Amino acid sequence: MAIASFADKGADLELVGITKRFPGFTAIEELDLSIPAGSFFALLGPSGCGKTTTLRLVAGLEEPTAGQILIGGKDVTATKPFQRPVNTVFQSYALFPHMTILENVAFGLRRRKMSDPVAKAHEALALVELDHLAARRPAQLSGGQQQRVALARAIVNRPALLLLDEPLGALDLKLRRQMQLELKTIQTEVGLTFLHVTHDQEEAMTMADTVAVMNKGRIEQMGAPEELYELPRTAFVANFLGQSNLFSGSVTASTADAITVDVAGVPIIVPRTRAKRHAGEVAIGVRPEKVSLLTEAPQPVAGRNVLGPGRVTDVSFSGVSTQYLVEVPGVGELIVFAQNMVFGPVVHVGAEVWVSWNADHGFGLDDDASAVPRFPADASTESIAIQRRIALEEELEQA
Amino acid sequence: MAFTAFSSQAVVEQAPRKRSFIALVLLLPGILYLVLFFLAPLISLVITSFQQPVLDGDVGEYTAGFQWQNYTDAMGEYWPLVLRAFGFAIIATVLALIISYPIAYFIGVKARRWPLLQSLLLTLVIAPFFISFLLRTLAWKQIMSDEGPIVQFLKTVAILPSDGHLTGTTFSVIFGLTYNFIPFMTLPLYATLERLDLRYIEAGADLYASPFTVFRKVTIPLSMPGIVSGTLLTFIPAAGDYINASRDFLGSSSTAMVGNAIEANFLVLQNYPIAAALSIVLMAVILIIVGIYVRRSGTEDLI
Secondary structure, three states: OOOOOOOOOOOOEEEEEEEEEEOOEEEEEEEEEEEOOOOEEEEEOOOOOOHHHHHHHHHOOOOOOEEEEEEOOEEOOOOOHHHOOEEEEOOOOOOOOOOOHHHHHHHHHHHOOOOOHHHHHHHHHHHOOOHHHOOOOHHHOOHHHHHHHHHHHHHOOOOOEEEEEOOOOOOOHHHHHHHHHHHHHHHHHHOOEEEEEEOOHHHHHHHOOEEEEEEOOEEEEEEOHHHHHHOOOOHHHHHHOOOOEEEEEEEEEEOOOEEEEEEOOEEEEEEHHHEOOOOOEEEEEEOHHHOEEEOOOOOOOOOEEEEEEEEEEEEEEOOOEEEEEEEEOOOEEEEEEEEOOOOOOOOOOOOEEEEEEEHHHOEEOOOOHHHOOOOOOOOOHHHHHHHHHHHHHHHHHHO | OHHHHOOOOOOOOOOOOOOOHHHHHHHHHHHHHHHHHHHHHHHHHHHHHOOEEOOOOOOOOEEOOOOOHHHHHHHHHHHHHHHHHHHHHHHHHHHHHHHHHHHHHHHHOHHHHOHHHHHHHHHHHHHHHHOOHHHHHHHHHHHOOOOOHHHHHHHHOOOOOOOOOOOOOHHHHHHHHHHHHHHHHHHHHHHHHHOOOHHHHHHHHHOOOOHHHHHHHHHHHHOHHHHHHHHHHHHHHHHHOOOOOOOOOOOOHHHOOHHHHHHHHHHHOOOHHHHHHHHHHHHHHHHHHHHHHHHHHOHHHOO
């Protein structure tokens, strides 16, 4: 066998100029990626963005059209999956239905002729707290339990690199939280390199050290979760990772530390260091929770941007916070998240409000302003529900 | 038991316990059919197997009795044919499995991306059924005859001695059995392999198993239901077959199987009790072998 002993620590992964074309479309275009050993790396993106293909390329289940894959400095591009020091937790778990849980976990150990596979498998099962079910078949386990077995089956081999393909997708929220914590604990304890593929931005942000946002076969932006969230570089990242209020306008003034953008006649200030473009037509934005809602016209204060007056078109209460949609004439609709410091929402639909935010919290995007849709389609269930409601209300009004 | 091997689901859903008149009416034709064409002949066969010849009677005249010696006589005379029948059937089944598995794997797994090719290949597997089984076997007799090109060629390259034959040999009988039962092996194998989840294969490869190990440890166990039903559909009829081994087709008197003995006793020698006893022995042995086989193959665990 190619591997005779456990990897004592994670290995780094390097993708160099990876391109993958399927008949009719390109899944991945010239992808360069470097993941340091021992890190928890998340590839985040909508379905069809090429993230699962990337994972399958690393696992060896697909062959790249061009480019190189290096694991721990060794070129593995031409090797078969069974020769790579990599294990995958599959989205479907893919537990062998004809074997017991124990045999499933011991499968990789037996193939590598490890000593005492049964004891090691029991140990791994104990780690995911399922040792008491070792004699059962996968079909007799719940989805969450199967997921943990799949995890045990992968980590028992101590691969230099562990690949996770949306492993938590099928779990309910509570179990998912619990598994996220467990995964993180295991990763820190064992010190492996994790490559986690997910479309769940919250999952990626809570678990990973580094998140790469993928779109249409390319990495749009990569960095620590806070960095990605607070300073998105493109409209796609701004909207995929949480929600954003985006505006476009031309730069009217530019100083050493800030630029002023004319948004529908209102000057909006963005710190120079937080803006990617400093002249011409630009797209800027601010996160909804940074925006505050005011019921009276505020006095102009240096360092605060104000838009308004506008009307509240929707209020949705979600316990911790309330989401308001504010329609500002000439600018469009803005999202405002406000923490529920008092009982219930502070304003109601139809109220006249102003929105304001600290100028330091704005960001400027790298996109071409004309290419940025005002509010790009957001795929979160919440906003879909809101959009449906708006569409329905319009329909009712017309009727 | 043997019958569960044919169903894809081993888990039996508990039927609602409700007396239903309609269900009974719907079952009636089936029950009648079984009673008339299976149970009655079976009982008649058992009775026949214990009959004794009428003293001073004609050939083929028998009367009711309990002559269990019919069984010992039959086995005493025909045991080599019984052994040969099971030997040939086992060899033919194994050969058919070895030939059919790659075909079924190709159609069911590799050709998944091209549904048209898949249907075309399946049609080719079934195509022999368009011509009578007897005609096809006769055709093989022609092809393998002493004047035929195959024998001529084998003689030229000195694989076959100059006075050698193909027809009437053990080879041609096993060949005929294998050939005739390949579709019965391929179709159930295809049905299982077509549903084989390739993600298990990927998982196997991901867990350091070489393609051969994946085949041995994952593909074969997961296709066990198809293997079991295919081998049963081949083995059972092959063990009782009397066409391929018949002198008129691919066999000779030295290749006779138990089926040929039953045929001869029923139709030529008119020794009905011996023929009936042989039939029952054949049935019993098949039942025992199949029972052990299904139990051992462990397909009950596979869902």
